[in-house]
Amino acid sequence: MSDSTTEFSKDIITRWPFSDRATAIEANAIREILKISGRSGIINFAGGLPAAELFPETHLKAASEMVFKKHGPKALQYSLTQGIYELREILAERSSTPEMKFSADTIQITTGSQQALDLIGRAFLNPGDYVLTEAPTYLGALSAFNFYQARYCTVPMDEHGMIVEMAEEKIKECKPKLIYVVPNFQNPSGITMSAERREALVEVAARYQIPIIDDNPYGELRYSGEPAPSLKTLGGNAVISLGTFSKIISPGIRIGWVAACREVAAMIEKVKQSTDLHSTTFCQYLVYEYIMAGHLDSHIELIKEAYRKRRDVMINTMANEFPEEVKFTRPEGGLFLWITLPEGISASEVFDKAVDAGVACVPGKPFYPHNDNDQSFRVNFCHASEDNIVEGIRRLASVLRTELS
Amino acid sequence: MSDSTTEFSKDIITRWPFSDRATAIEANAIREILKISGRSGIINFAGGLPAAELFPETHLKAASEMVFKKHGPKALQYSLTQGIYELREILAERSSTPEMKFSADTIQITTGSQQALDLIGRAFLNPGDYVLTEAPTYLGALSAFNFYQARYCTVPMDEHGMIVEMAEEKIKECKPKLIYVVPNFQNPSGITMSAERREALVEVAARYQIPIIDDNPYGELRYSGEPAPSLKTLGGNAVISLGTFSKIISPGIRIGWVAACREVAAMIEKVKQSTDLHSTTFCQYLVYEYIMAGHLDSHIELIKEAYRKRRDVMINTMANEFPEEVKFTRPEGGLFLWITLPEGISASEVFDKAVDAGVACVPGKPFYPHNDNDQSFRVNFCHASEDNIVEGIRRLASVLRTELS
Numbered sequence: 190m191s192d193s194t195t196e197f198s199k200d201i202i203t204r205w206p207f208s209d210r211a212t213a214i215e216a217n218a219i220r221e222i223l224k225i226s227g228r229s230g231i232i233n234f235a236g237g238l239p240a241a242e243l244f245p246e247t248h249l250k251a252a253s254e255m256v257f258k259k260h261g262p263k264a265l266q267y268s269l270t271q272g273i274y275e276l277r278e279i280l281a282e283r284s285s286t287p288e289m290k291f292s293a294d295t296i297q298i299t300t301g302s303q304q305a306l307d308l309i310g311r312a313f314l315n316p317g318d319y320v321l322t323e324a325p326t327y328l329g330a331l332s333a334f335n336f337y338q339a340r341y342c343t344v345p346m347d348e349h350g351m352i353v354e355m356a357e358e359k360i361k362e363c364k365p366k367l368i369y370v371v372p373n374f375q376n377p378s379g380i381t382m383s384a385e386r387r388e389a390l391v392e393v394a395a396r397y398q399i400p401i402i403d404d405n406p407y408g409e410l411r412y413s414g415e416p417a418p419s420l421k422t423l424g425g426n427a428v429i430s431l432g433t434f435s436k437i438i439s440p441g442i443r444i445g446w447v448a449a450c451r452e453v454a455a456m457i458e459k460v461k462q463s464t465d466l467h468s469t470t471f472c473q474y475l476v477y478e479y480i481m482a483g484h485l486d487s488h489i490e491l492i493k494e495a496y497r498k499r500r501d502v503m504i505n506t507m508a509n510e511f512p513e514e515v516k517f518t519r520p521e522g523g524l525f526l527w528i529t530l531p532e533g534i535s536a537s538e539v540f541d542k543a544v545d546a547g548v549a550c551v552p553g554k555p556f557y558p559h560n561d562n563d564q565s566f567r568v569n570f571c572h573a574s575e576d577n578i579v580e581g582i583r584r585l586a587s588v589l590r591t592e593l594s
Numbered sequence: 595m596s597d598s599t600t601e602f603s604k605d606i607i608t609r610w611p612f613s614d615r616a617t618a619i620e621a622n623a624i625r626e627i628l629k630i631s632g633r634s635g636i637i638n639f640a641g642g643l644p645a646a647e648l649f650p651e652t653h654l655k656a657a658s659e660m661v662f663k664k665h666g667p668k669a670l671q672y673s674l675t676q677g678i679y680e681l682r683e684i685l686a687e688r689s690s691t692p693e694m695k696f697s698a699d700t701i702q703i704t705t706g707s708q709q710a711l712d713l714i715g716r717a718f719l720n721p722g723d724y725v726l727t728e729a730p731t732y733l734g735a736l737s738a739f740n741f742y743q744a745r746y747c748t749v750p751m752d753e754h755g756m757i758v759e760m761a762e763e764k765i766k767e768c769k770p771k772l773i774y775v776v777p778n779f780q781n782p783s784g785i786t787m788s789a790e791r792r793e794a795l796v797e798v799a800a801r802y803q804i805p806i807i808d809d810n811p812y813g814e815l816r817y818s819g820e821p822a823p824s825l826k827t828l829g830g831n832a833v834i835s836l837g838t839f840s841k842i843i844s845p846g847i848r849i850g851w852v853a854a855c856r857e858v859a860a861m862i863e864k865v866k867q868s869t870d871l872h873s874t875t876f877c878q879y880l881v882y883e884y885i886m887a888g889h890l891d892s893h894i895e896l897i898k899e900a901y902r903k904r905r906d907v908m909i910n911t912m913a914n915e916f917p918e919e920v921k922f923t924r925p926e927g928g929l930f931l932w933i934t935l936p937e938g939i940s941a942s943e944v945f946d947k948a949v950d951a952g953v954a955c956v957p958g959k960p961f962y963p964h965n966d967n968d969q970s971f972r973v974n975f976c977h978a979s980e981d982n983i984v985e986g987i988r989r990l991a992s993v994l995r996t997e998l999s
Contacts, residue, residue: 199830241667262646265844425604439670441875470846
């Protein structure tokens with residue numbers, strides 16, 4: 190049915206009484222950018238998508254057959270709000286460290302990490318509450334918390350992550366309800382928080398009794414360097430960890446999780462129930478059978494191998510082609526790196542010229558809670574092929590050279 | 595890992611700063627009841643579950659294979675917040691009537707109907723807003739709207755549904771933001787709203803410019819009688835219709851939808867984005883391929899045949915065994931019927947005795963927004979086998995006879 194045939198015979202309501210909060214939601218800043226980036230002929234580094242050609246289709250298909258064979262009607266029926274026990278048990282094991290033991294009861298399955306962020310907002314935020322974030326920070330977290338009328342206090346980052354020394358002043362000033370960080374290969378900057386900064390963050394959080402949201406979608410995708418201790422290992426019950434299968438199996442199955450102490454896990458379960466009863470039973474069993482067949486760890490190795498190469502190709506091309514004044518991060522993992530332009534150059538303007546030249550990445554402004562920086566780009570280095578990475582970065586370099594000449 | 599091994603080495607946060615609204619959520623009233631009902635030896639009419647033995651496993655398995663074969667990586671990747679186009683197009687066709695045409699753009703896919711209810715609350719309700727409901731009404735809608743700090747004005751029902759003549763006074767008094775109804779085979783009462791009442795409801799809604807939420811999970815499950823015109827056919831853009839595959843395919847895949855005018859559909863899309871980005875791509879394709887293989891309508895016939903028999907067995911057994919003073923509805927479809935006890939008998943007390951006698955159904959109190967009626971039971975007539983229905987109703991009848999003697 191084409192749109193033109195749509196008609197409502199009776200337009201009874203002339204003015205819709207939407208809620209104040211819904212009316213206040215601004216159009217997603219990067220949605221228009223993603224539309225433009227999707228035009229044909231454009232090499233697209235803008236999206237947040239993992240590489241579809243690496244999805245483990247064959248093994249997921251086998252897992253799907255196993256779900257029908259082994260679980261039958263149970264996989265198609267309503268299930269617990271917490272999530273199916275089998276999967277929570279596996280996630281508890283994978284989340285545990287020698288210092289920090291999780292059980293199935295301290296894991297809550299969510300419809301991707303985005304739902305975890307929404308439920309965190311639901312569980313913790315009163316209107317006007319402050320959240321302390323890195324600047325820049327993950328846009329999806331801002332959208333989730335914005336609905337709960339959060340305000341933000343931000344702490345700048347350097348190559349070691351949030352400059353925690355600067356956090357205490359903000360904490361004193363704003364009394365934030367939560368600290369939100371993406372400590373590993375941050376979206377958007379690609380930066381990883383150092384061990385010292387992690388310890389300092391946990392220390393200050395403890396002193397001021399502020400829970401830390403440890404959003405960790407990329408933690409298993411390390412291509413080089415040595416991991417720092419996880420925040421949850423250092424921070425005990427103060428740390429609420431968010432994980433997802435979106436980047437290591439498939440985002441379309443929408444399975445993420447929260448690992449937290451029992452009191453927090455129970456509250457997340459309570460606030461989830463009225464939002465969707467539970468996440469899809471079928472996809473939970475799908476992931477469970479995929480993991481039980483022993484494919485996850487080898488698949489992660491395969492993704493890491495491919496993404497490592499793409500990262501290296503992109504960084505090498507940037508190093509060779511970019512004007513010296515343009516800086517970029519060299520992430521040890523994840524999906525994204527971050528370009529910083531010299532003072533006085535507007536990323537929004539460069540974006541338009543880059544699109545004309547056939548390449549797109551996301552101007553960094555919407556990743557700043559106060560929209561106060563227009564000097565950066567987020568670049569996805571995992572989604573395009575190596576050839577397209579070289580060609581796309583050359584196009585971008587050419588635009589930047591013209592811009593800076 | 596057993597629960598006993600759970601330990602958080604550092605209990606840093608001593609008092610969790612949960613939000614006021616999360617703290618205010620009361621434990622789901624029927625959850626404890628469902629726990630008790632699940633004890634072995636108890637014939638359970640309490641749950642809201644469809645019959646698992648009727649799930650179309652074989653055809654869903656074939657559809658799953660087709661998803662991998664035809665859609666491959668696309669079914670595993672991120673997708674539109676609105677939902678996949680193919681499925682929305684089918685739902686637009688299925689939702690359209692001669693008076694009311696829908697297009698793919700006026701359908702929003704949701705994670706089951708529960709998410710649709712949550713998104714309706716998100717899109718429309720400011721704290722303190724009134725929602726006008728039937729009394730009794732669907733508990734899941736109350737949980738969803740409660741989070742948005744809704745208040746309720748209620749209109750009693752008779753065998754023709756909401757007594758719409760009594761609605762106008764409530765509307766004048768409370769100025770409700772929304773009217774929420776389950777017009778077909780209502781959960782919990784099993785009652786269907788008559789054509790005259792539907793017309794009257796649409797008329798009063800139009801006069802006072804109040805959108806009607808038409809929650810319709812059971813509409814396709816009619817076992818006898820003739821359908822009344824749908825609210826959306828009568829009510830034009832004032833009616834926001836909620837549908838789900840939970841009762842006609844499987845609840846575990848968590849796929850529901852909202853059919854509304856373009857302005858409302860766009861708002862629901864906007865408020866959904868920050869809650870979970872989108873519902874699972876894979877399950878949307880699964881439903882799509884299942885429907886495209888031509889199985890849905892014949893499967894609905896198969897379910898109807900089985901449920902019709904179970905309903906008849908239950909109603910006949912009640913008619914034969916129940917004391918005359920105990921009244922019950924005779925639903926023309928859906929999953930539930932409603933028992934009303936004589937004045938002075940407490941359903942909560944009868945519940946305890948029924949459990950001791952080995953049968954459970956849900957006391958009706960939580961289905962009343964003001965908890966002001968303890969004289970009724972909701973009974974699921976679709977989930978148990980015919981033999982268990984006979985035995986369970988006999989047990990209940992015996993308790994009722996003792997109670998009334």
